Structures are given as structure tokens and as C-alpha cells.
Amino acid sequence: MEYHFEAVSNGRPPPSGGIDLYIPPSLQHFSENPDHPSYVPPQSRALFFSSTKVPNTNDTLSKMNIPFGVIFTPAEHLEPAPPCLRRPPVKCKSCGIIINFLSKLRPDGTWNCTFCDSRNESSREYGDSDAVHYPELHRSLVEYLDPTTQPSVMSSDLECIDYYLIDLNFSAQDLNTIVSSIAAAVRDTPFADATVFPGIQPVSSAEMSTISFQVNDYVVPKNECVETTLSIALDAIRETALRRRSPSGLRCMGTAVETCLSIHEMIQQRNQSVQLHGRVTLFISGHPNFGPGSLPSILDDSREGRRYFLEQADEYYRKLTITASDMDLAIDIICGDMGVPMLNRLCLGTGGTILLQREMEEQQLKKNLVKGIHRVVGIRGVVDVMCNRGLRLTHVIGPSSASQIQPEQENDSPYRITIPLSSVQPRTSLTLLYDIESDLHRDNIDFQFSVSFTNSHNQRVLRVVTHRVPTTGSEEQYIASIDGDITAVMISKMMCAQARKQIDHRNNTAAVEQSVVKILRGCGKVSRRGGYVLPTHLSLLPKRLFMLQRGPLLGPILQHMDDIDYMRCLLIQANLQDSLRMIDPPLFMVDSSLRGEQPLELYPLPTEDLAMQSDKILLLDHHTEVFRWLGGMVGRIHQTADLEGILKRCDEYVESISRHRYPHPSSHSFKEGTSMARWIQCRLIPSHKDTTEEQLENFPQMDELTEEDRRRLLSKFHRTDDLSYLQWFKKLNAT
Structure with missing residues (x-):
């Protein structure tokens, strides 16, 4: 891969900082090849505010019951790519804000900071006539590269290490699938022997000394892997385990992860000139039930006993998360039924993911392993968020630990908060929610988001985004500026974060309904027929929240608690586009008139069960x-x-939309009348309960059916207690 540098001249000698070098960031952070596992479809922006204006009093914000905030994707793949400057950023001497397009320039090269109004001298001799030559003075988003490092095309083999921990309690068939999947994801893994330790307690110093002398047998370069080498390793482990006569069914996950971290620490000590990072992929067949962090339910079935083990395990995994995070090791867990949502702490806190795979399907497992290796853009990420005084940050939702967030100092100006990232990934977002601490007496509130991280070429990257939001004292202007989709995603993320602490799903249902009622009263107007009517641009907001309530994130849909927590954790850190799909999935009808090699055509439909017509493919x-x-x-x-x-082209389409998602989506095919078809029906709005007039208004395709076809369609649906969206909305609108 070649890097093209463009020197920019402004007609005078270069400033003291050197020549500006423009490097397309996509070449540094992402592959441009759509077939490469690290490719990410580009987006147009990385910052999504819930409204284009902010009310100047907290009373107005509280009355609307709509949060003010922003969804920020720090490492989003952007198109067009932002300019990248190979020099240090210029900062305000008083508050540390990086100079930006809002800064007030003076002809003598000095500039005024819009955040603290301090006047700054500039060694780069900024001037009004030269602003066009400095992208940071007329672009809202720019990147800086550390000028002391040169971009390297290839990273050292030792910089990133992938570890694989395999639970031998899987069936022989599943173990073979795991082996072949790992072999497809890595290359050249020669093994000579295996060392097995009892897992009842952490590995001792003497045992770690044994590993230290043989560490090169466990960690090897990635080249041309063959499945037989992995099989040899598993056979060696099995034989050694049999000699130890360890009982089957025991899973000492904590000890295994601790041993892995110790090996990583040894390798780091032997290579102190290189800062190592990596990933631990753990295959486990059930919840850990032996050794540190175990939950041995057979020992005590009482509520007090189980609470004791949960508290002990939670504290253990909290410490393990901190240790792994300090080593820049992400932990992925691939498992069947776990029953231990707390293990999500170990994954989320280190930048990893839990993947639920009750059936070890080889193709999907291979895709997830390959994508997992390539998904991280950078490590050691830190986000600094600054804004004018008057706003106060109340919630940070996303891939960061609350205990590590550093709030502002009392006398700081502007308001500032530092958020360490557990990982830097292109589709991972932070959601920040604010309230108004004191009345805003400014015409605008300025925000600056800066994220710094080390990319795969060992360069320290600083991405800076500056944004201005006007204030308003008018309720009508504020309501008109609200974005319904962004607001729906923010509310959904907040409710899912709260729901992870709840046990009874009825509490989640009540929270959604209360939120909708308050939004109707705050943003709606009383209609002549009674009830409230929302502005057109917010009319879909209650429907999005209805889909959230009855879907797999909050609703009692056909799934295990592990699936629910898995989905919630994905939503909490997902970007805007992915979040909308999880909350309100799009439904398409396939054009079944296709013949020969005609391209597949899809027609969007309302997400309602009236679409389940017998002559359709959905x-x-x-x-x-x-x-x-x-x-x-x-x-x-x-x-x-x-x-x-037609079905083949449907499969090709599904694969095309799945290829760049992580985790790789599962694909399901059902025929009408089969028991498994309920998996799609339970995700659709039961609008067959609405009146004929309402059905024709909200699902116009019904008008194409004859009276007999309508009767036949409606007769297929069984009577349930579920409400349609219109029934649910009428109930809330009448309260």
C-alpha cells in the first residue's frame, strides 16, 4: 500500500511547525477494499445531535420530556475523508480548546477562543487572509498525526497478539468446528506440547515460571495455519487432562483468563521496546463453575447463597476487566447459554463482545472470528468533550467504564469531561445526555469533541470535531428542531441501560409508556377529537418506542435472558444506523415476478403482520x-x-447486507404455516386487530385485495392479548 503526501504551500515560507501533509485517513484506519474484513461502509458524519437548537432554560427541556444530547462515533469511516495534518494542534493557553473554525482570528495572527474568550498568540502566524490554507480554520472536523512518528505499512508481528482459550467440554463435533474456524482466521500455529494446571485457584508463581521457559511454544507468528496443528494441540491438552483425572463438566474460566494475562505480561517484559496489545477469544460451553469467578449453583440454592456467589464473582470480574484493559487486551466470549449477564462486564469493559452461538455453525463462526481480528481501528483511546458553561453531562452510554470517566474540575472553563474508551471501533458510539444546569444567556452553545488513539500503524491520531448549537427561548422553535430518529435512539439506549439493572420486564413497559405520555403532553397539541397530536416530524417517535417495547430489547419476546442482555449491550454501543435497525427493523417485499438474471427488487412495507400474505416473499x-x-x-x-x-438472489442480498456487520447476522428462512414462522410474526405489529378503515390508511396494500382475500388473511391470525400500535397509542393518548 502506498501513501501519497501532498505538501500545501501558501506562497510564503512554511511556518515553524513544518509543512502541512495531507494523508487520506481512510488509508490509515480502514481498508478501501470492500472484500477485506476490515472494510467499513463510509458515513457522511460522526456527530448526531438530538436537535438543532437547545432551549435556554431547564424548565423547557423538562417539559418536553425529550433528552438533549448527542451520538458520537469517534472512529467513524467518513466520506469525504477529513483533512489530516501532520503537526501538533494549536490550543488555547487558558482552557485547552483546540483552534477551530469558530475561533475569532485577528490580522496580527492572534486569535480569540470562543469557549473562554482568551486571546492567544500563535507561532503559526494565523491571519484572516491565510485561513483558507489551514483546514482547521474552516472545517468542522480535522485530524492530526503525531509529527514524531512516520506511518508504517506493516506492523510488527509482536505488536498484536491473538489468544484462543477453548473449553474442552464442547462436543467432539463442536470442537472440530472451533478448530477449523480458528484455522481459517489465523495462520501458522505450530504446537509441540501442552501444559495443564488445576483451575481451583490462580496459577502459582512456580507454575508461571514453567510457562515462562516455554512461552515460545504457546505464542507463535501467524502464517499459513493448518487445522492439524490445532488438532494436535487439543489432543495434547486432552491427554494431559486425562492423566490429571480432572472431572468433566468443570469450567475454570477465571484461571484460564488469568494465565493468559500472565503470558501476555511475560511477552511484554521481553519486548519492552514495543507496546503490545491483543485479543483473547474464549470459547466456553456454559457458565464458569470452578475456581475464581465461578458460580457453582449446586453448592447453595438459597437466595442468600446465590447472592454471595454473584457478589464475589462480580468483584472478581471487575478486577479482571481492569487488568485486561490496562494491558490493552480485548476479551471476546463465544458461548452457548451462559446465564451470567455479568460476563458482559468483562467484554464491554475491555472492548470485546459476547457472541451467542448455541449451535457452532462453521461458516458463521469463521466470519465472526475473521471480523473480530480486523474490527479494531485503534487502542488506548481517550475522548475529551468540552462545551460552554450552563450545560451539565448527566449520562454517558457506550464503551467506557463509569469509574474511569474523569469529570471537570470545579474552576474549569469550559465544562470538560474525559472518557477513556475500552476500544476504538468504527461502528461504536458514545451517547452523551445533558441537562441545563443554569439558564443559558448565550446565543450559541459550542461543543468540541476530540478523540486520540493509536492506530494500527503505531501512529498517534487526534480527531477533532467542533459544533455549534444555537439557543432558543421559544418552545415552538425547539420542538421544530428535534430529530425524531436520533431522539428515539437516545431514549432507547437510556432505557436499555436501565433495564439491565431490572428483573421484571413490566417495569420496562411502564417506563416506555410513561415516556410516551409525557412526550405527547410536552410536544403535542390537543386535537378537536381529543387527545394529543404530535408535529409531523415527530409522528414516528411513539411508534419507534412501541417497537422497542415489544421487540427483543425490552419485550417478553421468544428468547432467553442471555439473548436479551446480548442485544441490549450491542445497542448501547451501536451507531445510529445500526441502532435504528435493532429498534425498528425494516420489512421488505420481494418482487416475485423476476425471471432469469433480472436484479432483485425490494419494496419497503410497514412492519405489520398484514404483510404476511400467502403470495408474498418477505x-x-x-x-x-x-x-x-x-x-x-x-x-x-x-x-x-x-x-x-429468486430465493438464491434473496440469499445473496442477505449476505451482501451482512458482510460488513459484526457480529455476523444469523439468517433464518421460514415457510408460512410452520411453527418457526412465529419468530418473524412476533416482531411485526399485530395490525390485523385494527378497523378496516385504519388498515387501509396505514397499510395501503390492503386495498389491492378482494374482500375474500382480506377475510382469508385476517382469519390466519390467532387471538392474543397483544395490542396493535394504534390500540396502544389510543390507550396512552387517552390518559
């Missing part, structure tokens, strides 16, 4: 799962060859 994209539903009459309408061609 696709529902729920981000982590993609469902295909085949109506019962489709097979009679089409010839076998034509239908096979």
Missing part, C-alpha cells in the same frame, strides 16, 4: 438476525426453477 432485517418468510402460495404460483432463482 425479508425482515433485525440487524443481528435476518428473516425470510415464504408465503404458502408462492410455490404454486412460480415454477421451481424461477422460485429457486
Whole structure:
């Protein structure tokens, strides 16, 4: 890969900081090849505010019951790429704000900071006539590279290490699948022997000394891996374990992870000139039940006993998370039924992910392992958020530990907070929510977000985004400036974060309904028919929250608590586009008139069960799962060859939308009338309960059916207690 540097001249000798070098950031952080596992589809921006104005009093903000905040994706792949400057940023001497397009320039090269109004001298001799030559003075987003480092095309083999920990309680078939999947993800893994230790307690110093002498047998370069080498390693472990006569079914996960961290520390000590980082991928067949961090439910079934073990395990994994995070080691856990949501702390706190794979399907597992290796853009990430006084940060939702967030100092101006990132990934976002601490007597509130991280080429990168939000004293202007989709995602993230602390899902339902009622009263107007009517641009907000309430994030849908917590953790750190798919999945109808090699055409439909017509093929994209539903009459309408061609193109489409997502979505195909078809029906709004007039208004395709077809369609649905969206909305609007 080549790097092209463009020297920019402004017609006079270069400033003392040297020549500005513009490097397309996409070449440094992301692959430009869509077939490469690290490729990320570019987005147009990284910053999404809930409104384009902010009210100047907290009373107005509280009355609307709509949070003011921002969704920030620190390492988003942007197009067009922002300018990248190979020199240190110029900062305000008083508050530390980086000079930006809002700064007030003077002809003598000095500038005034808009955050603290201090006057600054500049060694770079800024001037009004030269602003066009300095991207930071007319662009809202720029990047800086540490001028002391040169970009390297290849990183050292020792800089990033991938560890694989495998629970031998998996079935022989699953173990073979794991071996072949790892072999597809890494290369050249020669093993000679295996060392097995009892897991009842952490590995002792003497045992670690044994590992120290043999560390090169455990950590080797990645080159041309073959499955037989991994099989040899597993066979060696099995044979040694049998000689130890260890009982089967025991999973000493804590000791295994501790041993892995100790090995990593040894390698770091032997290579002190290089800052190592890496990833631990743990395959476990059930919850840890032996040694440190175990939850041996057989020992004490009482509530007090279980609480004791939970508290002990939670504290253990908290400390383990801090240790792994300090070593820049992300921990991924690939498992079946866990029953221990607290293990998400170990993953989220280190920048890893829990992947639920109850069936070790080889192709999907391979894709997840390969994507997992390439998904991280950088390490040691830190986000600094600054804004004018008057706002106060109340919530930080995303990949960071609350205990590590450093709030402002009392006398700081502007308001400042530092947020360490557990990982720097292109589709990972922070959600920041504010309230108004004191009345805002300014025309605008200025924000600056700066994220610094070390990229894969060992360069220290600083990305700076500056944004201005006007203030308003008018309730109407504030309501008109609210973005319904961004607000829906913010509320959903906040409720999912709170729901992780709840046990009864009915509390979540009540919270959603109370929020909708307050939004109707705060932002709506009383209609002649009674009830409240929201402005057109906010009309979808209650529907998004209804889908949140009945979907897999908060609702009692057909799933285990592990699935619910898994989805919530994904949403909490997802970017805007991914979050919307998880909250309100899009539904498409496939054009079944295709013949030959005609391209696949999809038509968007309302996410309602009225779409389940017997002559239709439907696709529902729920981000982590993609469902295909085949109506019962489709097979009679089409010839076998034509239908096979349509279904093949459906599969190709599903693969195309899944290829750049992590985790890789599961794909499901159902036929009408089968028991498994309920998995898609439970995600659709039961609008068959609405009146005929309401159905025709909200689902216009119903008008294409004859009276007999409508009767036949409605007769397919069983009577349930579920409310349609309109029934639910009417109930809330009448309160």
C-alpha cells in the first residue's frame, strides 16, 4: 500500500511547525477494499445531535420530556475523508480548546477562543487572509498525526497478539468446528506440547515460571495455519487432562483468563521496546463453575447463597476487566447459554463482545472470528468533550467504564469531561445526555469533541470535531428542531441501560409508556377529537418506542435472558444506523415476478403482520438476525426453477447486507404455516386487530385485495392479548 503526501504551500515560507501533509485517513484506519474484513461502509458524519437548537432554560427541556444530547462515533469511516495534518494542534493557553473554525482570528495572527474568550498568540502566524490554507480554520472536523512518528505499512508481528482459550467440554463435533474456524482466521500455529494446571485457584508463581521457559511454544507468528496443528494441540491438552483425572463438566474460566494475562505480561517484559496489545477469544460451553469467578449453583440454592456467589464473582470480574484493559487486551466470549449477564462486564469493559452461538455453525463462526481480528481501528483511546458553561453531562452510554470517566474540575472553563474508551471501533458510539444546569444567556452553545488513539500503524491520531448549537427561548422553535430518529435512539439506549439493572420486564413497559405520555403532553397539541397530536416530524417517535417495547430489547419476546442482555449491550454501543435497525427493523417485499438474471427488487412495507400474505416473499432485517418468510402460495404460483432463482438472489442480498456487520447476522428462512414462522410474526405489529378503515390508511396494500382475500388473511391470525400500535397509542393518548 502506498501513501501519497501532498505538501500545501501558501506562497510564503512554511511556518515553524513544518509543512502541512495531507494523508487520506481512510488509508490509515480502514481498508478501501470492500472484500477485506476490515472494510467499513463510509458515513457522511460522526456527530448526531438530538436537535438543532437547545432551549435556554431547564424548565423547557423538562417539559418536553425529550433528552438533549448527542451520538458520537469517534472512529467513524467518513466520506469525504477529513483533512489530516501532520503537526501538533494549536490550543488555547487558558482552557485547552483546540483552534477551530469558530475561533475569532485577528490580522496580527492572534486569535480569540470562543469557549473562554482568551486571546492567544500563535507561532503559526494565523491571519484572516491565510485561513483558507489551514483546514482547521474552516472545517468542522480535522485530524492530526503525531509529527514524531512516520506511518508504517506493516506492523510488527509482536505488536498484536491473538489468544484462543477453548473449553474442552464442547462436543467432539463442536470442537472440530472451533478448530477449523480458528484455522481459517489465523495462520501458522505450530504446537509441540501442552501444559495443564488445576483451575481451583490462580496459577502459582512456580507454575508461571514453567510457562515462562516455554512461552515460545504457546505464542507463535501467524502464517499459513493448518487445522492439524490445532488438532494436535487439543489432543495434547486432552491427554494431559486425562492423566490429571480432572472431572468433566468443570469450567475454570477465571484461571484460564488469568494465565493468559500472565503470558501476555511475560511477552511484554521481553519486548519492552514495543507496546503490545491483543485479543483473547474464549470459547466456553456454559457458565464458569470452578475456581475464581465461578458460580457453582449446586453448592447453595438459597437466595442468600446465590447472592454471595454473584457478589464475589462480580468483584472478581471487575478486577479482571481492569487488568485486561490496562494491558490493552480485548476479551471476546463465544458461548452457548451462559446465564451470567455479568460476563458482559468483562467484554464491554475491555472492548470485546459476547457472541451467542448455541449451535457452532462453521461458516458463521469463521466470519465472526475473521471480523473480530480486523474490527479494531485503534487502542488506548481517550475522548475529551468540552462545551460552554450552563450545560451539565448527566449520562454517558457506550464503551467506557463509569469509574474511569474523569469529570471537570470545579474552576474549569469550559465544562470538560474525559472518557477513556475500552476500544476504538468504527461502528461504536458514545451517547452523551445533558441537562441545563443554569439558564443559558448565550446565543450559541459550542461543543468540541476530540478523540486520540493509536492506530494500527503505531501512529498517534487526534480527531477533532467542533459544533455549534444555537439557543432558543421559544418552545415552538425547539420542538421544530428535534430529530425524531436520533431522539428515539437516545431514549432507547437510556432505557436499555436501565433495564439491565431490572428483573421484571413490566417495569420496562411502564417506563416506555410513561415516556410516551409525557412526550405527547410536552410536544403535542390537543386535537378537536381529543387527545394529543404530535408535529409531523415527530409522528414516528411513539411508534419507534412501541417497537422497542415489544421487540427483543425490552419485550417478553421468544428468547432467553442471555439473548436479551446480548442485544441490549450491542445497542448501547451501536451507531445510529445500526441502532435504528435493532429498534425498528425494516420489512421488505420481494418482487416475485423476476425471471432469469433480472436484479432483485425490494419494496419497503410497514412492519405489520398484514404483510404476511400467502403470495408474498418477505425479508425482515433485525440487524443481528435476518428473516425470510415464504408465503404458502408462492410455490404454486412460480415454477421451481424461477422460485429457486429468486430465493438464491434473496440469499445473496442477505449476505451482501451482512458482510460488513459484526457480529455476523444469523439468517433464518421460514415457510408460512410452520411453527418457526412465529419468530418473524412476533416482531411485526399485530395490525390485523385494527378497523378496516385504519388498515387501509396505514397499510395501503390492503386495498389491492378482494374482500375474500382480506377475510382469508385476517382469519390466519390467532387471538392474543397483544395490542396493535394504534390500540396502544389510543390507550396512552387517552390518559
